Amino acid sequence: MAYQRSALMQERLAENRQRILASARQLVARGGFRAASINAVAEVSGLSTGAIYRYFPSKSALFIEVLSSAVRHECDILLAIVDGDGSAGERLRAAVESFARRALQGPHLAYAFIAEPADPEVEAARILCRREFSDVFKRVLRQGIASGEFPKQSVDVSAACVVGAFTEALVRPTEHSARRRQDKALVGAIVDFCERAVTGTA
Amino acid sequence: MAYQRSALMQERLAENRQRILASARQLVARGGFRAASINAVAEVSGLSTGAIYRYFPSKSALFIEVLSSAVRHECDILLAIVDGDGSAGERLRAAVESFARRALQGPHLAYAFIAEPADPEVEAARILCRREFSDVFKRVLRQGIASGEFPKQSVDVSAACVVGAFTEALVRPTEHSARRRQDKALVGAIVDFCERAVTGTA
Amino acid sequence: MAYQRSALMQERLAENRQRILASARQLVARGGFRAASINAVAEVSGLSTGAIYRYFPSKSALFIEVLSSAVRHECDILLAIVDGDGSAGERLRAAVESFARRALQGPHLAYAFIAEPADPEVEAARILCRREFSDVFKRVLRQGIASGEFPKQSVDVSAACVVGAFTEALVRPTEHSARRRQDKALVGAIVDFCERAVTGTA
Amino acid sequence: MAYQRSALMQERLAENRQRILASARQLVARGGFRAASINAVAEVSGLSTGAIYRYFPSKSALFIEVLSSAVRHECDILLAIVDGDGSAGERLRAAVESFARRALQGPHLAYAFIAEPADPEVEAARILCRREFSDVFKRVLRQGIASGEFPKQSVDVSAACVVGAFTEALVRPTEHSARRRQDKALVGAIVDFCERAVTGTA
DNA sequence: CATGAATGAGAATTCATTCAT
DNA sequence: TATGAATGAATTCTCATTCAT
The missing domain is CATH 1.10.10.60 (Homeodomain-like)
Structure with a gap:
């Protein structure tokens, strides 16, 4: 009992x-x-x-976990894509598209990922989270460069840039109006941008 | 008198x-x-x-103006570059490089540009500021596309992505160690990334 | 069963x-x-x-009993000394010395005896405890005065003073350094003080 | 203006x-x-x-000042007596009597001087305050010993004991009844106790 | 009876904003 | 107009006590 x-x-x-x-x-x-x-x-x-x-134990600890669990969940999804089938370019496109689609459904959480936090402890966690994100993209970048599919480039910087690019493009004034159409176009444009940035081909 | x-x-x-x-x-x-x-x-x-x-009239109003005046100043510098001489690609590179160099000297202001504000009023202003930034890049993007130098792409999205890309890449844990060398390489990698992203050529 | x-x-x-x-x-x-x-x-x-x-039934009740049981235990020891053999002066010296030695081994409990409590209920109990302490010394004081060994004096006040004197002298910033020597001297000085105070002879 | x-x-x-x-x-x-x-x-x-x-700046800081200003005020009064005219014994008696009289008018403040504080910062201040108190009595003790009026004894310990003795004797359950008579007798008994303790004569 | 999760009043501290001088 | 003391609501965190299981 x-x-x-x-x-x-x-x-x-x-x-x-x-x-x-x-x-x-x-x-x-x-x-x-x-x-x-x-x-x-x-x-x-x-x-x-x-x-x-x-x-x-503290407010900081709570929000550190909120952040890191959200990021971990996101990273798991992205990793499955990045380690899946297809060329490096295809996988990069798929990962970016996947992230962008989800972010557009809960747009404000993207803010939190890049927000200046109230607390230095959370700040430290936030930086680690961003790094975790870009780590995922580093994988596919390295593979693409190794296979000759992508031109030589700084993997660290390009990964950060990719994360920054789609993050920024996804952050918008919270308009709760219908925007399916625009969303589709937006995601497409972001994916294109990232592919060009990484592959160096239109 | x-x-x-x-x-x-x-x-x-x-x-x-x-x-x-x-x-x-x-x-x-x-x-x-x-x-x-x-x-x-x-x-x-x-x-x-x-x-x-x-x-x-309020703290919000003050910081809205802080933000927008800082952005205006930055935009003035970038506009001079973007509207100057050279090909669209050259001017884009020069603008990104100029921004990155300055940001690396006062790294924390970059945080503020993307920081989550205390107040919805400031939040709205922040988004407008980001838009002003990307407006500068839209100019050179439009010119490059018109002249055939850049491939067709969503000017709005690409401009936002460019801003996001270098912003993210510039945001780092504040390491006060000597880093001139790395800075130079970082700026170079960022500029390369953005050029590839926009021109579609390695 | x-x-x-x-x-x-x-x-x-x-x-x-x-x-x-x-x-x-x-x-x-x-x-x-x-x-x-x-x-x-x-x-x-x-x-x-x-x-x-x-x-x-409550936190107060618990700590009231902590206090009074600690005091009762201490009083039992002191009573055995005070009701033992020897002159009144010898027994007083022995009692003070016995208390002082034990207090120096667990110095923080002495704080608790004189500590301001969280709760008026505990406060009342604390005062009763102090009274119990001094009651022990009243016994030997009365005996010494009756036998002419001690000069006439207020038994109530002198007993309280004796308790206060050694309590105060024993309370020190918690120095965890070796101090056996000093402890011995301290106890001696306290005992001497109390004897003089009560007997009126150096 | x-x-x-x-x-x-x-x-x-x-x-x-x-x-x-x-x-x-x-x-x-x-x-x-x-x-x-x-x-x-x-x-x-x-x-x-x-x-x-x-x-x-903080609650601790406030109460540290409450404590130390009360003690300073008290010490000033006692110092004037201790450094005044008369034999060492007379001055000691006068100082103890003066303190006791005042303490009986605001009995609970005596608690605070020996109270276990909420905060380690206040605790440190409290210990310093007690030391300041006994420092005053050390002066007259040294003088009395030097002049041969008092027998040889540990000045440090005796001073602490004196402070403890009258502090303890003055602490009573807060009875707000009329007690002038008893007060006078109490003060007298305390003074006698301390004199005997220090002089070793009845 | 035992458990320990849950409660919620209360504590210290901060800070945008106001207003008497 | 300038000052800066005063306000007081809001925030994080603690802990004695209760009660469903």
Whole structure:
């Protein structure tokens, strides 16, 4: 009986933890870090402020995890594409397109990835996250250069540039109007840009 | 006499205004938006907190102007390059290089340009600023496409991508070590990336 | 069987109660009242926070008992000395010396005895504890005065003064350096002081 | 005109600072450190919470000043007595009596002097304060020993003991009943105790 | 009975903005 | 007009106590 209770409890604990993370992510996505106070996170997640501190030792720690888990999830998807089939150019295009499509659905989270944070601790985490992102692109860049498909270039710089390019192009004033058409064209243009930048061919 | 005093006054008012803007810019560049409280701005500019509110109706308004005036200054420099002599590709390279060199000397201001602001009002301004930046690059892109030097592409998207690419590549953990050599290589790699991206040639 | 289980139960209950008291005492001795939160007590005693409230109705009640049991233990030792053999002066010296030696080994508990408590309830208990302490010394004072060994004096006041004198002299910034020598001299000086104070002879 | 305004302002600032200190002292005296929250200090002193932080950088800093200013004031009075006329014994008696009389009028402040503080910073200050107190008594002890009026003894220890003795004797459950008579007797007994302790004569 | 997750009031501290002088 | 002291709401974090399991 004690065991079962424990199992149920653990499930609920894990659920609460996820709910807190989801609430924090949601708040950041909607209103930026400013809108994501501990009180707001508590309210959205249906817990008390004190409960948040049972799951995370500080506000910084919570948002570091929000950031890094979002990035990890994104990176996993991109890695599967980048390590998949096709030429280096095809895989690069697919990865950029995949990222861009998702970013357009939750546009404000892209902000958070490049936002100046309130706290030096979060700042450090943010830089690591950006690096993780560009690491994914370094893989395909290296492969493309090795196979002669891409011209010689600084892998580090090009990877950062690629990340910066589509990030910037995706950041827009939050217009909640219908924009499917434009979105498709936007994604296409971004993908083209990145391919040209990396391959050096139109 | 009343007229002269008024003239002197106006001069001093304009001077104060500039001093406030410069102080705010300096504080943001050194410590980010967090370090730029109204009190800090007042202290650095040698005025009182109350005086700040004579010149700017709110903190948001002040930082909106800090942002836009910094961007305007940068844009003026870039415009001179972009509207100067040489092929479209040469001018694009020169503009990117010029921006990158300056950014590497005061690296933290680059953060501010892409920083998540405290206030929705500033947020809106920030997006306009980014647009102003990319407007400069749109000019040279249009010219290059018109002359057949660049392949057909979305001018809007490519301009944003170029801005994002070098911005991201320039943002690094503030390493205060000697890095002249690396800086030169970094700028070169960025410029190459952007040229390839836009011209489609290695 | 029900009886036996009950007996075993009662034993375990008593054991838990003692463990809680010991844990609380330990925490106060090491880090003061600040460090002695209910959660910390629960952790050290190997019980849950809720369990603490099975044995003590409130935090105040727990620490009141910590205080009074520590004092009772100390008083028992002192009483054995005070009611032992020798002249009143010898017994007073022995009691003071005994207390001082023990206090120097666990110096922080002396703080707790004179510490300002978090709670008026504990405050009241603390005063009673001090009174209990001085009651021990009143015994030997009365005896010494009756036998003519000590001059006439207010037994109440002198007892309190004696307690205060050695308490104060024993409270020092926690220097963890070797100090055996100094300790011996310190104890000697304290004992001398108290003897002079009570006997009126050098 | 600017000068006069400044003068008035400075006066008011100094007044506020004193009011804050007085409010904090009052709150500690009445209800201990626990009752002296920043909000309470603000309310009693008729200022806002934020205003407190214009005068003191932190709660700790405020209470360190409360403590040390109270001690300094007390020490000044005692020093005047100790460095005055009369034999060493007479001056010691006078100093103890003077302290005791005042302490009996604001009995809880004596607690604060020996209270375990919330903050390590305040703790450090408290220890220094106690030392300052006993330093005053060291003076008269040294003089008395040098002149042969007092027997040889550890000046450090005896001074601490004297402070501890009267401090302890003065600490009582806060009985707000009339007690003038008892007070007089109490002070007398304390003074006698200390004299005997130091002189070794009844 | 035991557990320990949850509560929520309360603490210290910050800072954009106002307004008496 | 300039000053800068004062405001007070908001923020992060703590911890004694409760209660569903």
